[in-house]
Amino acid sequence: MLRTRTFNVLEVSGSAYDRGFAYGEHHRMRLRRHVQSHYDFYAMYFEKSKDELLREASKYSGPLRDYSQDVWDELKGTADGAGASTDEVMIIAAFNELFYPRFEKLCTSFAVRDEATGDGLTYVGQNNDEGVNPWMDGECVTLTRHLQSAAPNVLIYTYVGAPAMMGINSWGLGVCINALAYKSPRTRVPLLAVVREVLNQKDLDGAIREIQRADKSFALNFTMGTSSGIADVEAYPDDVLVRTSGDMLWHTNHCLYSVGFNYESDESHKNSVTRCSRVEALLRAGRGRLDLETLEGILADHENKPDSICLHVNSAKPRPKQERTLDSMIFVPERKEAWIAHGNPCEVGFEKYVV
Secondary structure, three states: OOOOOOOOOOOOHHHHHHHHHHHHHHHHHHHHHHHHHHHHHHHHOOOOHHHHHHHHHOOOOHHHHHHHHHHHHHHHHHHHHHHHOHHHHHHHHHHHOOOOOOOOOOOOEEOOOOHEOOOOEEEEEEEEEOOOOOOHHHHOOOEEEEEOOOOOOOOEEOOOOOOEEEEEEEEOOOEEEEEEOOOOOOOOHHHHHHHHHOOOOHHHHHHHHHHHOOOOOOOOEEEEEOOOEEEEEEEOOEEEEEEEEEEEEEEOOOOOOOOOOOOHHHHHHHHHHHHHHHHEEEHHHOOOOHHHHHHHHHOOOOOOOOOOOOOOOOOOHHHHHHEEEEEEEEEEHHHOOEEEEEEOOOEEEOEEEEO
């Protein structure tokens, strides 16, 4: 029988700064440990000093502020609430640009609806696969409900200090993300700030426009769904590639919709292709009867281990490259629900959370 492990959901309200301050104050010690974990990791494996890392992170502040004053105000509030500097928080907020270019990309996502499902509902889900370090073996993860007056309420899953990663809002927009391979980051808008703005949109058209609007610094895939449709968006500084479907979409960490954007090693590319082929096969095999339980089973799949959808630590790898599935999630737009397994979904049951 699967064990139960639930999130303590923090609820914040007020202005963007007020919400950020409440978040930073509540997670003060966790955020400071998380930043220190990054200092230690970069020093050990990249011989990068604290001052060097802070200087590199600070370059993303101006582009983020220019892109979205609200996201900047949230980040500033988080820093002030935690007693940290904005540059320290930016180390986490821009981790897609600072960290991912150096490491293998992970995560498997999908969106299904209409005739693909047995109940006619829409489901958007993924496994969040990540390194054990510097991510505190998953202890950096937070779940927050933002009560907003000028935008929908939103339930945000993210690492403490990062604007947003996955989530669902009260208009029924569910968002998942996958890291993508790309040449090198640019000093522009960090993409987790874009995710935060996407979660303020009321429909897929608005979400896609927000991704297109941003002067993007690196690459990220968005798998999204509402009660009226699903879309998958590969976002690069050079291009935004959009695919829609009437029933099923899926993605891992290599480009599916064009060529010329894959700059990963053969090993990493193989891992992504293997998982992509497996999730496609499982979705197609279940077409017409996919539901919450079936999709939970897909996210717990171990076929092709160690390149499996449900990822466990491979002790044969060096410490900085040891990864696992931190959490597994499925969003149900029609019901404004998030079902999350706080750990590997083969070991931990899915619990329901609402926006």
